[in-house]
Amino acid sequence: MAATNYSDAVRNGVQAAGRLQRDLKLRDQIQAEPSAVDIFAIIAQLDLPLLVRPLKGLLGAYVDVPSPGILVTTERPLSIQRFTAAHELGHRLMGHRPSLDDEEQILRRGSLEELRIRDRRDGYQEAEADAFASAMLMPKWLIQLHCGRQAWRIDDLVRPEIVYQLSLRLGASYEATVRTLERYGMISGANRIALLAVPRRKLKVTLLGDFRPETYKGNVWVLTERDDGGRLDGGSNDHIVVELQEKGSAGFLWDVRPLSDAGFTAISDIRSGVEGDAVGGPYLRRILIAATETSTENVTLRQIRPWQPEAAIDAFSVRLDFSGPEAGGLSRAERRLRLGAA
Numbered sequence: 001m002a003a004t005n006y007s008d009a010v011r012n013g014v015q016a017a018g019r020l021q022r023d024l025k026l027r028d029q030i031q032a033e034p035s036a037v038d039i040f041a042i043i044a045q046l047d048l049p050l051l052v053r054p055l056k057g058l059l060g061a062y063v064d065v066p067s068p069g070i071l072v073t074t075e076r077p078l079s080i081q082r083f084t085a086a087h088e089l090g091h092r093l094m095g096h097r098p099s100l101d102d103e104e105q106i107l108r109r110g111s112l113e114e115l116r117i118r119d120r121r122d123g124y125q126e127a128e129a130d131a132f133a134s135a136m137l138m139p140k141w142l143i144q145l146h147c148g149r150q151a152w153r154i155d156d157l158v159r160p161e162i163v164y165q166l167s168l169r170l171g172a173s174y175e176a177t178v179r180t181l182e183r184y185g186m187i188s189g190a191n192r193i194a195l196l197a198v199p200r201r202k203l204k205v206t207l208l209g210d211f212r213p214e215t216y217k218g219n220v221w222v223l224t225e226r227d228d229g230g231r232l233d234g235g236s237n238d239h240i241v242v243e244l245q246e247k248g249s250a251g252f253l254w255d256v257r258p259l260s261d262a263g264f265t266a267i268s269d270i271r272s273g274v275e276g277d278a279v280g281g282p283y284l285r286r287i288l289i290a291a292t293e294t295s296t297e298n299v300t301l302r303q304i305r306p307w308q309p310e311a312a313i314d315a316f317s318v319r320l321d322f323s324g325p326e327a328g329g330l331s332r333a334e335r336r337l338r339l340g341a342a
């Protein structure tokens, strides 16, 4: 039913996202391989043509001539490209008119009064597409799934470094994640203001320690054994801090060579004692690596004695795809589908 006010528009968008998630059994899929919602794969699965290309002044568009299709700009980070693609899919699934969407429209920038005027003018279709995109990419169950895997409790969601890592696993921007947490009542309005006041660059600087990258545009992931069995989708400017517990005294060390085999560049590898200065560990090992355009691989790390490589006491596997943001041409989802079919 066409919305005549903002809350109806939100309800319509949320319902359309819920329907699609049920039809695609998305929850089962993500429980099998925890990750962000692969919106580009979903669009490919729905046979809706999607073109990624440089767009002047627009983040994306939904067109219906000669036939329905989606355009997404190359000029933004992966999180914004994903949100834009979901917004345009919302237009398609809710039977909207074609829409050329700039940043104001997709990110709902403007005062409450400006938004109210725009919503009335376009018949709430932008509000519907926005609610669809948020509910599609950041459903409450997905936030709970990632928090459960990482052992983050509700009180942890006021900590910017935790919200940042959550946003990476949702494939959403930090800001969108904060706003969504507030909407679900998981943080307060005061928490939202405090979280949004933290410069993202500061979070990255802290994680990178002494290392100074050329730019701070990329993200910094903290990867641990808790990410076992999951898939992480990042960008080729990103860095990853791999944090692993090591039982040094018994001679067991994590073999991290599979990371360089997968195309990541090692920057530093530091061990520090945990639980005081007890001689012989355990140790916390912190490895900093940089993604490159070729870093796309299943990686399995094993904790072994170097002289007994067959007898691992611990292992974990992750699928790492750090080829984003989406460049022109085929989306990574389509590349994956084609590789799978080959």
Ligand SMILES: [Zn+2]
Pocket (backbone or CB within 6 Å): 087, 091, 099, 100, 101, 105, 125, 126, 129
């Ligand atoms: Zn739109």
